[in-house]
Amino acid sequence: MRDSNRKSASSESASNLVPEQSAIEIVGLHKWFGRFHVLRGVDLEVMRGERIVICGPSGSGKSTLLRCINRLEDWQRGRVIVDGIELAADLKKIDEVRRDVGMVFQQFNLFPHLKVLENCTLAPIWVRKMPKQQAEELARRQLKRVRIPEQADKYPGQLSGGQQQRVAIARALCMEPKIMLFDEPTSALDPEMVKEVLDTMVALAHDGMTMVVVSHEMGFARQVANRMILMDAGQIIESNEPEAFFNHPQHERTKLFLAQILR
Amino acid sequence: MSAVQPSYVTRALTEAEPPPAARAGGAVAIGSRLLNRPFNAALTAVSAVLVVLVLWPAARFLFVDAIWDGASRVDCLPETVGHAVGACWPFIKAKFPQLMYGFYPESERWRVNVTYAVGVILLVPLLIPRVPYKGMNAILFLGVFPILAFCLLVGNVFGLPHVETRSWGGLLITLVISFTGIILSLPLGILLALGRRSGLPFIRTLSILFIELWRGVPLITVLFFATYMLPFFLPEEWRIDPLLRVLIGVVLFAGAYMAEVVRGGLQAIPRGQFEAAMALGLGYWRMMALVVLPQALRVVIPGIVNSFIALFKDTSLVLIVAIFDLLGQLRAAFADPTWATPATLFTGFAFAGAIYFLISFGMSRYALFMERRLSSGQAR
Numbered sequence: 001m002r003d004s005n006r007k008s009a010s011s012e013s014a015s016n017l018v019p020e021q022s023a024i025e026i027v028g029l030h031k032w033f034g035r036f037h038v039l040r041g042v043d044l045e046v047m048r049g050e051r052i053v054i055c056g057p058s059g060s061g062k063s064t065l066l067r068c069i070n071r072l073e074d075w076q077r078g079r080v081i082v083d084g085i086e087l088a089a090d091l092k093k094i095d096e097v098r099r100d101v102g103m104v105f106q107q108f109n110l111f112p113h114l115k116v117l118e119n120c121t122l123a124p125i126w127v128r129k130m131p132k133q134q135a136e137e138l139a140r141r142q143l144k145r146v147r148i149p150e151q152a153d154k155y156p157g158q159l160s161g162g163q164q165q166r167v168a169i170a171r172a173l174c175m176e177p178k179i180m181l182f183d184e185p186t187s188a189l190d191p192e193m194v195k196e197v198l199d200t201m202v203a204l205a206h207d208g209m210t211m212v213v214v215s216h217e218m219g220f221a222r223q224v225a226n227r228m229i230l231m232d233a234g235q236i237i238e239s240n241e242p243e244a245f246f247n248h249p250q251h252e253r254t255k256l257f258l259a260q261i262l263r
Numbered sequence: 264m265s266a267v268q269p270s271y272v273t274r275a276l277t278e279a280e281p282p283p284a285a286r287a288g289g290a291v292a293i294g295s296r297l298l299n300r301p302f303n304a305a306l307t308a309v310s311a312v313l314v315v316l317v318l319w320p321a322a323r324f325l326f327v328d329a330i331w332d333g334a335s336r337v338d339c340l341p342e343t344v345g346h347a348v349g350a351c352w353p354f355i356k357a358k359f360p361q362l363m364y365g366f367y368p369e370s371e372r373w374r375v376n377v378t379y380a381v382g383v384i385l386l387v388p389l390l391i392p393r394v395p396y397k398g399m400n401a402i403l404f405l406g407v408f409p410i411l412a413f414c415l416l417v418g419n420v421f422g423l424p425h426v427e428t429r430s431w432g433g434l435l436i437t438l439v440i441s442f443t444g445i446i447l448s449l450p451l452g453i454l455l456a457l458g459r460r461s462g463l464p465f466i467r468t469l470s471i472l473f474i475e476l477w478r479g480v481p482l483i484t485v486l487f488f489a490t491y492m493l494p495f496f497l498p499e500e501w502r503i504d505p506l507l508r509v510l511i512g513v514v515l516f517a518g519a520y521m522a523e524v525v526r527g528g529l530q531a532i533p534r535g536q537f538e539a540a541m542a543l544g545l546g547y548w549r550m551m552a553l554v555v556l557p558q559a560l561r562v563v564i565p566g567i568v569n570s571f572i573a574l575f576k577d578t579s580l581v582l583i584v585a586i587f588d589l590l591g592q593l594r595a596a597f598a599d600p601t602w603a604t605p606a607t608l609f610t611g612f613a614f615a616g617a618i619y620f621l622i623s624f625g626m627s628r629y630a631l632f633m634e635r636r637l638s639s640g641q642a643r
Contacts, residue, residue: 072538091546099544109539113557113637122553123543168539175543 021048023179023210024069029078031064038064040234051211053221056231057257062214066181070101083178099127102172106184108164110156116167117152120174142170146200162193166200182213216261230254324349325613339604350610358596365432365587371424374415375435382408390629392636405446428506432587440513440578445571447514452521457551459526477519483583485512490584509581517574524566528559561637568630572623589615
């Protein structure tokens with residue numbers, strides 16, 4: 001059951017897309033947590049340069065689906081292929097995929113015992129074997145990109161929530177990933193700080209990054225998403241371009257969900 | 264009838280002001296709290312009396328009534344001196360070499376002193392945070408120093424005569440066993456803790472078995488078994504030095520305890536830290552070494568230092584296998600008739616107690632210093 005709306009999305013915004021290259025392919029994904037069937041046959045294809053926003057009620061499995069993409073969760077049935085590499089039990093392949101897929105978490109998950117700069121240079125130095133000097137230059141560039149270069153020598157505990165999340169984005173960007181995954185990046189932030197993080201993500205989108213975002217920020221979705229996906233009870237209910245999704249929802253669940261969040 | 268609150272818009276913003284000056288000094292603050300109510304005043308009085316009741320006799324015994332010079336027990340008897348006697352310090356002076364070195368040949372004692380000196384020279388810079396070259400320092404102290412100490416103390420190389428471990432004793436034995444135990448039990452404990460949390464059932468089961476086995480038996484049993492029973496199980500040619508057997512037993516025992524302390528620390532680290540490290544592509548060992556263990560060990564410094572101090576004091580159990588550590592040598596010294604006086608026992612234990620206290624307290628204070636330093640860096 002392929003995602004039939006993909007064609008319309010790609011024809012509309014072809015200028016944003018790199019020539020047809022599949023970044024993520026999820027085929028018939030089923031996952032159980034014990035007896036609970038959390039993912040029920042999910043099929044999804046994300047092309048290079050596409051920005052997907054996944055929304056849905058809590059418990060719908062959207063975060064779980066996201067975390068399957070870099071195998072933070074495993075699954076019982078189905079296939080996940082990222083950038084041509086199939087994710088299975090092979091640890092080497094998993095690490096290879098994780099190097100090229102950056103993830104930003106709801107709770108930031110910065111390393112509290114390291115300074116901001118060290119948080120960012122840790123992976124380039126130890127995974128990509130970059131020399132320290134080069135890694136630090138890269139880190140400072142990314143910190144400038146997220147507009148907090150002056151915080152490089154502080155500890156995460158000394159920063160505000162919005163700044164911490166931006167550091168988390170910079171940290172992920174330091175690995176120069178091909179795909180960025182965002183798991184409700186602004187849900188733990190005070191409202192005043194949500195904008196600064198969303199602005200950073202919009203800038204990232206305009207730079208052509210392939211992004212899969214689980215979020216309730218509909219304004220952001222309208223701005224940069226190629227596709228909106230609604231998930232409920234472990235399956236994709238509806239997938240469409242943002243304008244069509246918001247203005248002409250087709251499935252009952254979609255209409256219900258939109259009515260609840262777009263008061 | 265409720266009054267309606269008028270709406271309000273501020274006219275001027277209040278600037279930040281410095282806080283009011285603190286009340287007059289520490290002594291007054293303490294004093295005011297100790298004596299402000301009759302109950303507190305009574306408690307203070309009782310505590311003061313108790314302190315004086317304990318400290319004064321101790322000070323009198325140790326310093327005021329103590330004898331400082333003498334050649335034998337006669338000099339420490341009340342009849343000779345004319346007044347009630349306190350500690351008999353000449354006894355300690357006379358026995359000092361045995362207490363420090365055991366029966367290490369006198370001509371070779373310089374080797375022990377050199378070992379101590381090198382140990383201190385390498386350890387002190389490692390403990391002071393500001394001193395650079397920590398990596399090199401650690402390699403020297405943890406890698407080169409043990410080998411050097413072994414060569415110096417045992418001998419048989421570079422023309423140094425062999426000194427059997429049977430001759431070692433006193434503080435030398437205490438420090439050798441403690442040092443080896445402390446240095447080796449921490450890495451062993453970390454590996455066991457990681458093994459116990461492993462996803463691989465084989466590793467996990469092995470780790471659990473090891474930990475439970477070594478925690479389930481008393482250290483005395485371990486020492487006894489290692490020293491007296493093990494030779495029956497091993498062929499003749501495999502005779503291992505008795506001290507080495509003790510060292511192995513102590514390290515395995517302490518490692519099992521340390522494993523559980525470290526496991527507690529690992530459990531305290533939020534899952535998100537593991538996930539963030541994994542998402543960055545750090546493999547298992549890099550994740551543990553760079554992200555998880557630095558945080559986990561920091562959290563359980565009190566538990567780790569607790570284990571170290573307990574290990575240091577547990578070394579006195581080696582008396583059971585006829586190895587004479589500081590306390591063992593002390594008990595042997597008590598048997599000397601030349602020094603039998605009523606005060607000898609107290610003097611001896613006061614001296615040994617002071618040494619144990621100094622070292623344990625030193626470890627404890629240092630740990631506190633490191634804890635404060637490590638958490639201030641995170642501005643928690």
